[in-house]
Amino acid sequence: MRADAQKNRSQILTFARDAVAEHGADASMRDIARRAGVGLATLLRHFPTREALFEALLCTHLDALTRKADELETSAAADAALLTWFRELVVFTQGYRGVVAMMAAAHANPDSALYASCAAVHSAGARLLRRAQDEGTARADMTGDDLFALITALGWAVDQPSFKARADHLVHLITSAILTNRPGNNVGKAT
Incomplete structure (x- = not known):
């Protein structure tokens, strides 16, 4: 060029x-x-296209989140790794208003310019979740799709002005429902 x-x-x-x-x-x-x-x-x-512009704009951040998951997989306890990565992804979605809807649509559309980056982030989250499940610190009845859906829902909620101030609390509620053996968490493991 x-x-x-x-x-x-x-x-x-x-x-x-x-x-x-x-x-x-x-x-x-x-x-x-x-x-x-x-x-x-x-x-x-x-x-x-607008999507091509967003793909270029967001790809750097999505790729960084994928690399962060890879790093956390080997450097942190499974539950801490999942929690850290989950929070970083939520912060990312807060930085780009409206990006959650684009990610959710791209996740199911292989023809989307964002598909590869979204698929990589989804896969990274699923690996972190499986690792926490294997160690008994995450709900056994969740899948990577469930995790991605929860992140998408939370990203949408904290994108709304009425919920933005409650973002940290909402992250805590959702992660407490995912991670079963954290201090102060009364959610039991699935059997």
Whole structure:
């Protein structure tokens, strides 16, 4: 890629990140191009669809979450690893308003530009959950799909202004329902 094209792409991603933080997944492509100082045609040449732009924008973070899961698998107790990763994923979803709906849709659509990154995050979470289940610290009746659905639901809830202030409490409630042997947790293991 030519240097000027690479510069335009980087600028677009930088300003897209800001626009998405302000306006969520409904950020205007025209506004992003204007903020980046490029024409709409230039933006569309780099990112022909909104989903392609989000894929490029989110891929870095999703890949980092996948690498974090790999690191936690070998460096932390199973329940602590799952809890740390779960919280980091929720923080990620809070940083990109509207991204949860895109991730949920991409998760079930192999043709989506976000599918591979979402599938990798889903798989990483499922591995962390299985490890905690094998050690007896997570509910035995959960699957990776259940975990992804709970993260999606929680991400949607904390994206709502009325629930944003309760995000930490909601994370605690959900993780307490997943992790069965944590201090102060009265949820029993499934039999």
